[in-house]
Amino acid sequence: MAGAPPFPQPSGLQAWLLSAEPNSRWQARLGRGYLGWRSFTKNPLAVLGLAIVILLVLVAAFADFIAPYSPIVGGDLRTERLLPPSETYWLGTDDQARDIFSRIIYGSRITLFVVILVSIIATPVGLLVGTVSGYLGGWVDTVLMRITDIFLAFPRLVLALAFVAALGPGIENAVIAIAITSWPPYARIARAETLMIRNSDFIAAVKLQGASTPRIIMGHVVPLCVSSLIVRVTLDMAGIILTAAGLGFLGLGAQPPMPEWGAMVATGRNYLIDQWWVAAMPGIAIFVVSLGFNLLGDGLRDVLDPKAAK
Amino acid sequence: MTKPLLDVEDLRVRFHLRTGTVEAVRGVSFQLGRERLGIVGESGSGKSQTGRAILGLTPPPGEVTAKRLAFDGIDLQKASKRTLRDLRGGRISMVMQDPKYSLNPVMTIGEQIIEAYQAHRKASKAEARDRALAMLEAVKMRDPTRVFSLYPHEVSGGMGQRAMIAMMLVTDPDLLIADEPTSALDVTVSMEVLRILDELVTERGMGLIFISHDLKLVSSFCDRVLVMYAGRVVEELEAKNLRDAQHPYTQGLMRCLPTLADDVRPLPTLNRDPAWAL
Amino acid sequence: MTSSTAIGSGGHDALRFYLTKTVQFIAVLATTLFGLVAVTFFIGRVVPIDPVIAIVGDRASPQVYERVRQELGLDLPLLQQFWIYLKKAATGDFGNSVLTTNPVMTDIANVFPATLELATLGTLIGVVFGIPLGILAAVKRGSLIDQFVRLLGLVGYSVPIFWLGLMGLLLFYAKLDWVAGPGRLDVTYSYLYTPVTNIVLLDTAMQGQWDAFWDALWHIILPASLLGYFSLAYISRMTRSFMLNELAQEYVIAARVKGLSEMRVIWRHALRNAAVPLVTVIALSYANLLEGSVLTETVFAWPGLGQYITNSLQNADMNAVLGGTLVIGATFVVLNLVSDLLYRLLDPRTR
Amino acid sequence: ATPPDTLVQAWQIDDIITLDPAEVFEFTAAELMGNTYERLINYDPKDVSKIYGEVAESWTVSPDGKTFTFKIKPGKKFASGNPLTAEDVVFSLQRAVLLDKSPAFILGQFGLTKDNVKDKIKQTGPMELTMEVDKAYAPTFVLYALTSTVASVVDKKLVMQNEKDGDLGYNWLKTHYAGSGPFSIRDWKANEVVVLERNPNYVKPTPLARVIVRHIKETATQRILLEKGDVDMARNLNPEELTAVAKNPDIEVESGAKGGVWYLGLNQKNPNLAKPEVRKALKYLVDYSAIADTIMKNKGEVHQSFLPKGFLGSVSDTPYKLDVAKAKELLAKAGLKDGFTVTMDTRSTAEVTGIAQALQQTFAQAGVKLEIIPGDGKQTLTKYRARQHDIYIGRWGADYQDPNTNADTFAANEDNSDDAKAKPLAWRNAWDPGPLTAKTRAAVLERDSEKRAQMYKELQQSVLDDGPFVVFLQEIENVAMRKNVDGFILGPSFDTNSYAQVTKK
């Protein structure tokens, strides 16, 4: 190394983690993670994003303890309906005289559920289609990309709507519908990435060891595409939440009285001008969570995506 | 050498990174007249950063300090942006390693040369064009008018590098920094390019800083050589005396190369002494 | 070597190249459209809405119901229905919309230009503001302006469009009176011109109806800005990342070595290169605006394609849905092609 | 602002699918038909019992009650300039039956079929015609049916000029106009606009030169436009918006009860709902007044029997109110002490969803877990018609002004098997009303109004007690309009909303 040592002298655990000569797989992995974590924590916005996401998880986990009222059962329609924010109802009440704060708290569960489910459905599908198509090339690529194109060219709403219509409304089906409409861009990204990777020497090297194609794709290509996909997916989270909201809006997403944020905003649309809080509060919640995921995604990009971190 | 063209004293380049501070160049000093100065050293020894710091092109997180950094009596550290810009390309130029990356892929070679010329000389399009063609001819381009309208990807590495030289010399600079100008080229082609550079120096009286890691080449091409190690100049000597270098580092570098002449086996390797870096 | 092949490529080669490109394009268009038709068609059959009810209403007698069912050919086997549909579609007959009773293509010819107009202006706004913002953010990476652009983008990503739309209407139309209200044109002007292209701005301008033109502009500006904002959010972000990429390239340093002004380095060198992938991004965002403007269209009472498709879908008006989907799919493919061609134009390496 | 001679309305008109009065069955189009076509007879929107001749000068009923003879007013002209004669009326009525579109059953129920209509409806003079029905129905029943849109008089000459392949001008009239009403239809752009223009040939030319209906889907947008004065009327404001605009000094809200009722249909195929105690319990689990006063404020008033107010024999008693204790008691009696779970198919519009959620809350108080299955209108309807729901929440509008229209569907079911031909609401909920069917049939034949009213009262009472319908609201229609608009008539049914006398100050 030229010049001064790049790090201040580390000590204890830190030294163990940063050791240039790890003694085990675990130490190597943890050390790598720690380095990533360090560069991640140097970015205050990314940390803020992570904090928001963790907060979301905590709120979802402890909703029962946090929420002061039931998210489902409302108060007296005559006296407690559409009340503005006050000391009793921090964020006001909605058209069914329910406490908006409590609904938002419980809604975090649904939001989390949607976000997680979509990412664990859409990401692997996109990843698989993209890597297989990019790696194999030829007619497999042509066929898979044509299919991807068709799905891309589909009006998203039509597809999602039709899908939900076929399976019946409900949040799970809405999630599947969103996942189905969101994988094509992931496939594209994964394919582009694969095309870059597939001619690299380290892939040629495993080929020369006699590795089978599935082995190369799963063990060597996929791990390299995952990070840029993770980044992209976190950046897409806001869009996913809003699409779920959009479906909720058309009555195809979460079923009333589920406190799904998008559906809450949709209901609030009727009171937008005079009872602004009904739509605004869940809207702010969506915004904050999207912001969190976006910041997190940006931060992750710097850590995971070597191209962007210059 | 009454008044040096370039006067560098205690040049330092630091990069403040998240992981700490990297000192890429640590107190380099030298003076340059109208001569060929070679800078050699291993990868990462700070050769390029020295060259870039002179041009004021140290990339963003970098910080440059120097006791003195003067070109032809102009203090480069205090000079205004405007002055720097006029100097850059006008009086100091740089040829970079790989024409594949350092030529703008979406502009024709002619456009790029004209642009360089017009940035410093008031000239009509036609004048600039003539000048660019003349320059392409000067670098021994065989069909200048054709090359003029080609895009960088349409020419070979050697042609690209010559175009790059033409672009950087079109304003008749007093100082040229060549940062490994031939390492991306084939041996035969690189000789061609070097010959052109050599002619330009001898004919125009230009100062040349030639950065390379190839000692054999530097010793045969330059007048004087700086040997760098870990951001420092460990030795400065006349090129022809390179074989008689004093510093063990320089000696080691010279010896570990296989040659056609004799067959040493095993090749001597370099045993790095931590003291060299101090 | 590369140079000789490049020179050797005469007009003949180029011609052959474009010929194969054209053939390829037609093949792509055909397969994509076929895929779209097939998927949409079969989706239409699983949607649990009875298309007959959509036509005859809730109170019709059983005889009426049965007759309409037969008229629609719904009693035939599925594949046969599909085949009939395909045959007709091949001749440009996409059937009649149940809801509007017009031939689907006539309907689309009416609604698509409205969406096109809106999306085009929106994309224009997104490009005109998004690109400079993205450049600024990249050049001043990490600065306040960079954060501002990021925030702007984030808001664009995470705020429901109908909320922004209504707030925009309240503020700029109801309160400030800066723009005209919902709709495409004031009723007083609607009969002053003859619709030719159905793009109001174009029709009125061509017919010299300048009052109507200004009124139309007055109407479109708010929804277009709104859509423009969303495309701005996307474009500025992508511009930023492409510019960061380009600014780190060697040729940018070479340009600086030449002593070029920073403006020139950024605009002429870096942006010129960043423009290549940007073209695709712009095309993509344009396509998104074309299909994704349903909610904007609803808020602004804009009789466009998005509304048309949604409405049709909810009424199981499958002819209309199919037609609309095809038009969107075709637009998408065409946009792809255009961006491909532009790509070629902008990047000499791909020529 | 809008021009002084033009009335501009903001209105959701995406349900218009045709302009042919023989086919129109949608609220929006029906209202437009009411303002652009004339019918043989009509009734006074202020007093439904006052029937008068619109195109007919007078009419007589034969002693056996089966033949109606109409005399046409002389000197009437269509908007096209063609004179209106008995020939046009005969053509119009026959055409409606021959085309056999959705509303054709309104005429068909008198025994008029494609095969016999040419004999049953006959021109007997230049200005005279007769119509023969199959039974001695209560005359008002027949006359009210003739006031409906399907009986509108179309311009035979004009329509037949545009006939193609013997379609009786159907394909042309779907998008064109051939009537004699106060306004003529100048233009219809689906989902965008309808433009009506003064018909100069109408007896009493309208003060307004033009009526423009703009399709504005978003109610908040309607409100903004209204407050800004860029429309004169907003037709679809929601309760909160109505309350808010009512405070605006430039705007007033007019409302009128309509012939529609809101109800829950309890599918008798569901074993729980089939229990009479459960049906009754659910009737006690609706907070009628809270819904009417909050979620449906301005949109509905509490009403529990199937005939809306204003109809002959309508019962306005509201015996049920939210009574959880009583409901629990009833449920216990049915062996469902711990309640049960049931689904409800719900249109995903704001108001229906709102009501559904309110129901969900009150039902839950007695342990009935109501799961809402949202879907769009056509989707839930499809399911409803296939009898696949548990509970369906819906709105039923009267087709014509005679009580039979609702009795026929709520209280009669000839055949409760899955493949029955007629599918009234009772059938859809798989309810066999037993003797009520016969009673309903008898009521249409009762010529004594008093007695007939009594019969309907009894029918309503039976359904109220035991039927699978929880009727909870009667619909109120609201129109928010600028103060300078005057003379708009909000009739008891949709086709009686009239702009003929509207003026703008």
Add this chain to the structure above:
Amino acid sequence: MLDIQNLKVVFGTGRLRVEAVKNVSFHVEQGAAYGLVGESGSGKSTVLRAICGLAPITGGRVTVNGEAVTSPRSKAFYRTVQMVFQDPYASLHPRHTVDSTLSEPLAIHGEKDAESRILQALREVGLGPSFRFRYPHQLSGGQRQRIAIARALILRPKVLLLDEPTSALDASVQAEILNLLDDLRRRLGLTYILVSHDLAVVAHLCERLLVMQHGEAVEETTAAALRSGAASNEYTQSLIQASQGFTRAAPQPAQAPAA
């Protein structure tokens, strides 16, 4: 050991057709080291890649150990022939530790004893066990190249194809790697084919070599002949010239640079 007859490699079709290798033949005996030199783009790498199946064999014949190679290559082939790439920065998977890089071939071939084989391989290339769990970014260029060599050797192949194994490295590191290769060949009795553009490097490691230009074999010669400066071919001559460094008053080179 290795016999190449009239090898021809063509990439692409139509406008994009490139004849990368045209009719190249040579023969390498067991335990010998054979060099391929030539300027950039002359098809050196392509010859190697064609041998091991990374480039298509359009024409001609490749026999290894007396057997013609099959397409795709059999698993047994990979136990006989392995390759080391030019750029040590690109030839290691950035997300895999040295350990997983080295255990991959063992896993593929179902070899037991991975633990000791990995340690042994590391020892062979002069690295200690402390390198086992490092990631490529924690290694210098020379160390990476050693890992790449270890990976190639771990299956105990008989033939090693070396594609400019030192051209991305500093001179001092190059010396280390060259010494290592020299040593391994002697100890393990390996057969080498070495590609380089540096005549001195080829002459150092190989006994015989083939000079290539534009995809064609220009001249086959020996290291000894090179050292004595004897070359029948003008192009070879100019290569020898250039390898001596810059000569100020040199005559124009015989071969014009590609243009």
